Every structure is written in structure tokens, then in C-alpha cells.
Amino acid sequence: MSSTTEQPARDGVGDPEISLAPVTVASPGGLRARFAAIGAQDAALFDVPGPRGRQRIRIATVVSIVVLAVMLAAGVRQFAVNGQLEWSKWQLFTQWPVIRYLLNALWATLQVTLISGAIALPLGALLALARLSRSPLLSRPATLFVEVLRAVPLLLLIYALLLGLPSTGIRIPLFWLLIIPIVLTNAAVLAEIFRAAVKALPRGQTEAAYALGLGYWPAMRLVVLPQAVRLAAPALISQIIRLLKDSTLGYVVSYLELLYSARVLGEFNHTVIQSFVVVAAVFIVANLTLAALAGQVERRIGGAGGRA
Amino acid sequence: MDVIAGNLDVFGQGLLISIQISVSTFVLAGGLGLLLTVCRISPVLPLRLAATAYVELVRSIPLLVLLILFVFGLPEIGLVGPLLGTAVVAMSLYWATFFSETMRSGVRAVPQGQIEAARALGFTFGQVLRLVVLPQALRTIIQPLASLLIAIVLNSSLAAAVGVTQELTGQTQLLDQRYAQPLVTFGAAAICYVAMAFIIGRSAGYLDRRLAVQR
Numbered sequence: 010m011s012s013t014t015e016q017p018a019r020d021g022v023g024d025p026e027i028s029l030a031p032v033t034v035a036s037p038g039g040l041r042a043r044f045a046a047i048g049a050q051d052a053a054l055f056d057v058p059g060p061r062g063r064q065r066i067r068i069a070t071v072v073s074i075v076v077l078a079v080m081l082a083a084g085v086r087q088f089a090v091n092g093q094l095e096w097s098k099w100q101l102f103t104q105w106p107v108i109r110y111l112l113n114a115l116w117a118t119l120q121v122t123l124i125s126g127a128i129a130l131p132l133g134a135l136l137a138l139a140r141l142s143r144s145p146l147l148s149r150p151a152t153l154f155v156e157v158l159r160a161v162p163l164l165l166l167i168y169a170l171l172l173g174l175p176s177t178g179i180r181i182p183l184f185w186l187l188i189i190p191i192v193l194t195n196a197a198v199l200a201e202i203f204r205a206a207v208k209a210l211p212r213g214q215t216e217a218a219y220a221l222g223l224g225y226w227p228a229m230r231l232v233v234l235p236q237a238v239r240l241a242a243p244a245l246i247s248q249i250i251r252l253l254k255d256s257t258l259g260y261v262v263s264y265l266e267l268l269y270s271a272r273v274l275g276e277f278n279h280t281v282i283q284s285f286v287v288v289a290a291v292f293i294v295a296n297l298t299l300a301a302l303a304g305q306v307e308r309r310i311g312g313a314g315g316r317a
Numbered sequence: 318m319d320v321i322a323g324n325l326d327v328f329g330q331g332l333l334i335s336i337q338i339s340v341s342t343f344v345l346a347g348g349l350g351l352l353l354t355v356c357r358i359s360p361v362l363p364l365r366l367a368a369t370a371y372v373e374l375v376r377s378i379p380l381l382v383l384l385i386l387f388v389f390g391l392p393e394i395g396l397v398g399p400l401l402g403t404a405v406v407a408m409s410l411y412w413a414t415f416f417s418e419t420m421r422s423g424v425r426a427v428p429q430g431q432i433e434a435a436r437a438l439g440f441t442f443g444q445v446l447r448l449v450v451l452p453q454a455l456r457t458i459i460q461p462l463a464s465l466l467i468a469i470v471l472n473s474s475l476a477a478a479v480g481v482t483q484e485l486t487g488q489t490q491l492l493d494q495r496y497a498q499p500l501v502t503f504g505a506a507a508i509c510y511v512a513m514a515f516i517i518g519r520s521a522g523y524l525d526r527r528l529a530v531q532r
Binding site (some may be wrong): 070090091 | 362472
């Protein structure tokens with residue numbers, strides 16, 4: 010499992026073999042059953058509750074609803090008491106100029122994500138190939154690069170570039186001040202994902218390729234890589250989605266992506282908390298949308314990947 | 318190099334604060350993550366829904382957004398706390414979601430037959446968890462937890478972006494402003510981070526080998 014700059018890869022993605030069919034919610038249809046099925050994969054931990062157990066579950070249900078409602082009410086009250094729920098403070102976000110401003114910022118965020126992803130992906134693949142190569146001239150530096158950059162905070166790299174470059178007399182646009190560190194750290198993470206996939210292929214695949222008379226690189230290109238890419242696809246995609254979060258560091262270099270735009274908007278209109286709440290919501294929507302898209306892609310290529 | 322030699326105490330102090338932030342985040346997030354996990358596997362529907370919604374939503378918010386929302390947003394609704402504490406709370410709320418995912422994967426890695434066998438022997442829910450599931454689940458998640466800790470250490474640097482300048486990245490930035498030797502100062506800080514990640518990774522590998530479940 011690779012240690013990433015942002016978070017460790019999601020472990021054990023579902024493990025379909027041990028999805029424990031819940032005994033209590035047998036019928037698939039119905040909203041109630043659908044709700045009940047959320048998180049019910051772990052239901053095999055307990056027996057089907059008897060009359061007393063059901064009674065206890067009912068009491069716990071009522072109590073938990075009350076507790077959750079109190080927590081929610083306390084939060085809303087805290088907003089209301091401090092006058093942050095007033096319509097004048099939220100009305101801003103229904104006005105087209107503000108919406109357009111935020112949409113532009115969202116586009117900037119997506120640009121950072123897509124461009125750094127487009128550069129980091131092939132770079133990561135090259136790094137993985139270099140690290141896997143038999144020549145120490147290639148593998149040593151690649152290993153050093155990957156291991157160091159996986160263990161250095163993105164923010165430190167950004168500061169180093171932001172504060173270090175001017176003293177060398179090199180001037181680059183803000184956009185690239187943000188992209189370069191993101192690409193460097195993520196290329197290292199992606200390289201490890203590629204490498205793990207290549208390592209996970211059965212040895213027989215390469216051996217068979219050699220037995221057929223293929224050399225190292227032809228075997229790599231024709232046999233190993235096509236399978237490895239499929240195997241790595243889910244992890245690669247979720248890492249690319251993580252780039253979306255890295256893009257918020259544009260805040261540090263004052264690049265007008267979503268987060269920094271929210272700050273500017275909030276300070277200008279005295280709607281600090283509202284702006285950040287709205288931006289957090291936008292990030293949630295963007296992330297969940299991308300994750301859903303990724304799920305579709307995974308299902309498309311999933312069948313072939315599973316066989317490898 | 319004189320910059321490093323002359324400011325060893327500054328680096329040491331920064332390193333110490335970074336470690337403090339990381340460890341308290343790890344502990345707090347671990348506790349909250351455990352609570353979330355218990356809610357998610359409990360038979361009580363509202364708890365399951367609330368915990369699942371929490372994990373899905375909070376995990377989707379970038380950490381820096383959450384930090385800024387807490388540090389600059391909470392005072393607006395009358396909640397003012399110490400800067401460092403606020404940052405640690407925001408980080409804990411964020412990392413708890415990852416803890417919860419990791420713990421759940423650990424519980425799922427325990428073969429179902431083990432749980433069924435325990436139940437067939439008449440173990441209660443608590444006994445099943447305590448004697449059968451957790452000992453095995455914990456061993457399978459040593460490596461993922463170590464990755465999580467490394468991620469927490471690296472991302473503790475984000476505290477510097479919201480004004481916690483006492484920690485390693487913040488101190489490095491200040492030193493750079495004073496001495497204008499970016500290569501040396503940032504290089505030294507990078508070495509500190511790499512060393513921390515290395516130590517965590519190695520210890521986890523050692524623990525993993527010692528405690529691995531023979532199947």
C-alpha cells in the first residue's frame with residue numbers, strides 16, 4: 010500500500026467475496042430497504058435480533074435520532090445567534106455575477122487538476138519503468154526520486170519553489186508554480202501504483218513472453234504493460250481525483266482557484282463563512298461526481314483487469 | 318550549512334511541534350474513526366446513515382478547505398479557540414473518515430467463517446468483536462494505518478498555511494525569509510520529513526512481520 014501525499018489508497022475496495030449478505034434485509038426493493046442496506050454488509054457480526062434485541066434497537070434508534078437532531082439544532086442555532094443565517098449574507102450566491110465568478114474558479118480548479126494529471130500520469134509511468142529497469146543507472150535515481158518525493162509535503166515543495174525561485178532569477182507564472190510541485194509529488198505516487206501493478210502480474214506472463222523469444226522491452230510493451238495498466242486503473246483514477254484536492258494549494262500561491270476565490274469573495278463581501286461553506290459544498294459535489302464517473306470507468310474495464 | 322548549524326534549535330522545535338500535531342491528530346482521529354466505524358456497523362439505522370453520510374461528505378472536502386473553514390470561519394459564528402487546537406480538531410475530523418474506512422476494511426478482512434464459528438460457540442457480540450474480530454483485524458491494518466500516519470505527518474504541514482508557523486514547514490519558511498538560502502533550509506526540512514516517513518514505514522514493517530496472522 011503506497012503512502013500518498015494526500016491519503017493512503019482506499020484499502021480492500023469492497024471485497025465482493027466477503028460482502029456479507031444481510032439476513033435482516035432480504036427484499037431488495039423499497040426505500041426503507043435501500044436505506045437499511047447502507048453499511049449493512051457487516052451485518053454478519055451479530056445474530057438476527059430476537060424480541061428483546063429488537064426492542065433495544067428501537068430504543069437506540071429513537072435516542073440516536075434525538076441526539077443527532079440536537080447536534081444539528083445546536084449547529085444551526087450557533088449560526089443563527091451570530092447572524093450568519095441572515096438571507097442578506099446568503100443571497101449573494103443566487104446572483105449571476107457571483108455564480109459566474111465561482112464557475113470560473115471551478116474551471117481553474119479543474120484545469121489545474123487535468124493539466125497536472127495529464128503531465129503526472131506519463132511521468133509516473135516513465136519513473137516506474139526506470140525503477141523497474143535492470144540498469145542501476147536508471148533504477149537508482151528513479152528509486153531515490155520516488156521515495157523522497159513521496160515523503161515530502163506538497164506545501165513544502167510549493168514554498169521551496171515560491172520562495173526559492175526568485176533568488177535564482179527565474180520567474181514563472183503562478184499557474185506553473187502550482188502545477189510543478191503537484192506534478193512532482195503525484196508522479197512519484199503514480200509511479201508506485203504502476204510499479205505495484207507490474208509486480209502484481211503473475212511471473213508466468215513475462216516468462217512466457219521470454220520463452221516466445223521476446224526481449225525485455227518487447228515483453229514489457231506487448232505483454233506486461235497492457236495488463237498492468239488495466240490492473241492499476243482503479244488506483245490511478247482515484248489518485249487523479251485526489252489531484253482535485255491538491256489544487257486547493259493554489260490558495261498558498263494566490264492562484265485564483267476555488268478556495269482562494271472564496272477567500273477573496275468572502276473578504277470583499279464580509280461573507281467569510283458563507284463563501285467557504287459554499288466552496289466546501291462545491292468540492293463535495295465535484296468529488297462525488299468524479300467518483301461516480303470513475304466507478305463507471307472501472308466497471309467498463311473491470312472485467313478484464315480482474316483476470317490478470 | 319551554517320544556517321542549519323546555527324538554527325538546530327529552531328528546526329528541533331519545529332519538528333517537535335509537527336510531531337505533536339501529528340500524534341494528537343492521529344489519536345483524536347483514531348478515536349473518532351472508531352466511533353464512526355462502530356456506528357456504521359451497528360444495527361441502528363439512523364447511526365448507520367449519519368456515520369456513512371459523514372464519512373462520504375467530509376472525505377470529499379479537501380483538507381485545506383476544512384482547515385480554513387475552521388480557522389477563519391468558526392470565529393464568525395462565535396467559536397474562538399486556540400489556533401493550534403482548532404487546526405488539530407479540523408485535521409482530526411478529516412482523518413477520522415480515513416480511519417473509519419481503514420478499520421472497516423480490517424473488519425472485512427476477517428474470514429466470515431471465523432465470525433460464524435464464534436457465534437456458533439455462543440459468543441456475544443462483544444466477545445466476537447473483542448476475542449475474534451479485532452485481534453485479527455488490527456493485524457491486517459498495521460500497514461494501512463502506517464500509511465495513514467505518514468499522510469497525517471506530511472499534511473500536518475498544511476497547518477502552516479493557516480498560520481500555525483511554529484511547525485516545521487512554517488519554521489522553514491521563516492528561516493528562509495531571514496537567511497535567503499532556500500536550498501539549504503528547504504533541503505533540511507525535506508530530510509526531516511523523509512526521515513519521519515522512513516521511521517514510521519520501517520516500524521510498521523517490523524510490527525507487521527512480528528504480528529502477521531498465519532493463514
